[in-house]
Amino acid sequence: MYMSLVIYALTLPFPLGHASLPVVINTWPFKNATAAAWSVLQSGGSVLDAVEQGCACCEIEQCDGSVGYGGSPDESGETTLDAMIMNGNTMEVGAVADLRRIKNAIGVARAVMDFTDQTLLVGESASVFAENMGFIAEDLTTNKSANIFSQWLKGNCQPNYRKNVFPDPSKSCGPYKPRVTLEQKKRARQGNTQSHDTIGMIALDQDGHIAAGTSTNGLTHKVPGRVGDAPIVGAGAYADSSAGAAAATGDGDVMMRFLPSYLAVELMRAGADPSAACKTAISRIKRHYSEFFGAIICANTTGHYGAACNKAPGLTQFHYMVSNSESDTPLLKSVDCF
Numbered sequence: 001m002y003m004s005l006v007i008y009a010l011t012l013p014f015p016l017g018h019a020s021l022p023v024v025i026n027t028w029p030f031k032n033a034t035a036a037a038w039s040v041l042q043s044g045g046s047v048l049d050a051v052e053q054g055c056a057c058c059e060i061e062q063c064d065g066s067v068g069y070g071g072s073p074d075e076s077g078e079t080t081l082d083a084m085i086m087n088g089n090t091m092e093v094g095a096v097a098d099l100r101r102i103k104n105a106i107g108v109a110r111a112v113m114d115f116t117d118q119t120l121l122v123g124e125s126a127s128v129f130a131e132n133m134g135f136i137a138e139d140l141t142t143n144k145s146a147n148i149f150s151q152w153l154k155g156n157c158q159p160n161y162r163k164n165v166f167p168d169p170s171k172s173c174g175p176y177k178p179r180v181t182l183e184q185k186k187r188a189r190q191g192n193t194q195s196h197d198t199i200g201m202i203a204l205d206q207d208g209h210i211a212a213g214t215s216t217n218g219l220t221h222k223v224p225g226r227v228g229d230a231p232i233v234g235a236g237a238y239a240d241s242s243a244g245a246a247a248a249t250g251d252g253d254v255m256m257r258f259l260p261s262y263l264a265v266e267l268m269r270a271g272a273d274p275s276a277a278c279k280t281a282i283s284r285i286k287r288h289y290s291e292f293f294g295a296i297i298c299a300n301t302t303g304h305y306g307a308a309c310n311k312a313p314g315l316t317q318f319h320y321m322v323s324n325s326e327s328d329t330p331l332l333k334s335v336d337c338f
Helices: 002-011 031-042 047-061 105-115 123-132 143-154 260-269 274-286
Strands: 023-027 081-087 093-099 120-122 199-204 210-216 237-240 244-250 294-300 305-309 317-324 331-336
Touching (some): 023 047, 023 244, 031 199, 031 317, 047 081, 047 105, 047 199, 081 105, 093 105, 093 123, 105 123, 120 123, 199 237, 199 244, 199 294, 210 237, 237 260, 244 260, 244 274, 260 274, 260 294, 294 317, 305 317, 305 331
Parallel strands (some): 093 120
Antiparallel strands (some): 023 199, 023 317, 081 210, 199 210, 237 244, 244 294
C-alpha cells in the first residue's frame, strides 16, 4: 500500500513551486508571522528561532482568534493552548498541550526541547513547568472569549462535540452521562474555518537546516482536556533535514489519526514533489472522511514547496504565505481544494 501511494504521488501532474533558499512557509494569510520568521533568518538566526518567533507573533496578535490567548473557549469557558516545534537536524521535538495561564505556548514548547529530555508536556504540569522556566502566568480569558462562552451557554451549548450521552447533546448542555446503548449513526462534524486556523510553519535556511512548528488554542467549545493534532509529532508538523517538512491545519481530531505531516515528508523522501506529497496526504484522509476540513503545506530540501486542501463546506481554496529571496515581502499563495 505504501509503495502504491509513492507511485501515485510521483505520477501526479503538479508543477513544482519556484525553488529558492532560504524559505519560510506558513498556513493561512498570517503575513506578520511570515515576516517575523523571515527577519530572523535574514539576521542570521536559526531555523528554530525563526519558527519560534513566527508562531509567537501569531500568539501575540491572536491570529484569527484561533492562535494565542482569548480565543476558542472550551466547555468550561477556559482558553488552553497547544504548540510544538521540531528540529529537522537532530529530530528533537518540544511540545505542550492543554497549556493553561501561559500566553507564549511555542516558547514553552521550545523550552521543553531545550531544557528537558522529554517531548510532550500536558495540562497543569506543563503550566507549572513553564512558570518554573520563567514564563509569566496570566489569565488567557478576554472579554471576547468570555462573550463567546456566554452566548454558547445561552444557545443550549450548541455546537458541542459530545455523542452517545444524555441529556441529548444536540439540545442541551451538560453535565452528560453515557448512554447504556450506543447510537451507531454519525453526527455531522463541524466545518468552520474560524475554529481551525492553527498556524503551522516551516523554515529552511541556506545550509539545508529545516524546522517546523505549530501553535493553536484548539477547537472552540471543545471538551475540556481535548488535544488536537497541533502538538502531535507527525500530525501537526514534521521535519527531517534529509527529506523536508510539512505542517497541517484543520480538523485535528480526524487528521491526527493519519499522521499527514509524517506521510508527506516520507513521500518527499521517496521522490515526490511537495505538491504531490501534500495531495496524497490529504487523499489518505479523504478516503475515510470525505468532507473533513483540512489542509497541509510541504517543502523539500531544495526549497520547492506546495500545498493541498480538501474541498469542504467553508473551504474551497486554501491560502498560505511564503517568504524567500525572490521577494522583499511575504507572498500570499493559494491552492484550489479537491
